[in-house]
Amino acid sequence: MQIDRIELADCTSPERVISEILRQLPDLQIPVPIEDLAVAVGITDIHRMTTQNFEGGLITQPERRDGVILVNGTANRLRQRYTIGHELGHFLIAAHKPGTSGQFTCSKADMSIRKAGRDDRYKRMESEANRFSAGMLMPLPMFKADMRSQGAPDLQNVVALAARYDVSKEAAAIHYSTYHHDMCAIILSQDDIIRRVYKPSRFPFVEAAIGKPLPHNSLSSGSQNSEAEWDEVDRGVWLASLERPSSINEQALSLAGGWKMTMLIVDETEDESEVDEGFRDTFDVWENPQFPSKSRRR
Ligand SMILES: [Zn+2]
Incomplete structure (x- = not known):
């Protein structure tokens, strides 16, 4: 595997670094050989350490001549792959600067930072390193094509993609809910307490909050089923109940x-058809006496 670092030097965002790598490696195999990739861009060693102090680290120079990646070797294999991707992100995004120690040391919490305020430089670097790792391990051109061929959203497909890309089910779920062509939300809970909510911004607000029990x-x-089962539930179980459609999957x-x-799916086509058939309620009549049949209630 050979990568021309010169071409990467001008890439300022994780997405641009990834697309330049994909341009140079059109036959990149899946699952992505992240360690070979690291070596190809100048990482001389990936050192597994027994530590509780950090999840990953990067020893390098400001000009990024080369680098050594440190990984918490007690973490599971999939997490180690993600950590290597994260540190590689710090290595390849030239604007990333280490903290006062002079080196990058990243905690488990850093590995889950996805949003950062405009002025929070530290969080922005961490969120970019995470975007790089997820995007490099699950390159969108391939991942989107796989989702398209799998069809409608389904948790079994998320599990299959996690296996195919050799990433955790959670990492696959985040990518899946963010980029699937059909809108879906994925919620992770442990012992019936909600731990994470992943959804694209266009998905309706999920009322069930992190730290609260699953809606009863x-x-x-x-x-308790390990076979993914489906049901149609009242919209109000998970979302604001006044909107349409009144039930979700x-x-x-x-x-x-x-x-x-x-997984939650709001079938928007159902919403359209109801409106087209002239479904009306008092809001329509009050706000719009003519009630054009295409009007959308808000
Ligand atoms: Zn980091």
């Missing part, structure tokens, strides 16, 4: 360690 009348709260899948994955 949701499919997920009662499910929920899928639940039990995983190891008391973890559960939930």
Whole structure:
């Protein structure tokens, strides 16, 4: 594997670095050989350490002549792959500067930072390193093509993609809910307490909050099924109940360690057809006496 570093030097965002790497390696295999990739861009060693102090680290120079990646070797293999991708992000995004220690040391919490305020330079670097890792391990041209060929959203597809790309189910779920052509949200819970909510910004606000129990009348709260099962539930179980359609699809899948994955799908086509058929309620009549049949309620 050979990569021309000169061409990467001008790439300022994780997405641009990734697309330049993909341009240079059109036959990149899946799962992505992240360690070979690291070597190809100048990482001389990936050193696994037994430590509780950090999840990953990078020893390099400001001009990035070469680098050594440190990985928490007690973490599981998939997490180690993600960590190597994260540190590689710090190495390849030239604007990333280490902290006062002079080296990059990244905690487990840093590995989950996805948003950063405009002025929070540290968080922005960490979120960019995470975007690089996820985007390099699951390159969008391939990942989107796989999602398209799998069809409608389904948690079994998320599990299959996690295996194919050799990433954790959670990493695959984040990528899946962010980039699937059909809108879906994925919720992770442990022992019936909601731990994460992943959804594209266009998905309606999910009322169920992190740290709270799964809604008691949701499919997920009662499910112990390791076969992903579907049910139609009242919209108000998970989302604001006044909007349309009045019911949504929920899928639940039990995983190891008391973890559960939930998928929510709002079928917007159902919404359109209801409106087109002239479905009306008092809001329509009051706000728009002519009630054109295409009007959308807000
Ligand atoms: Zn970091």
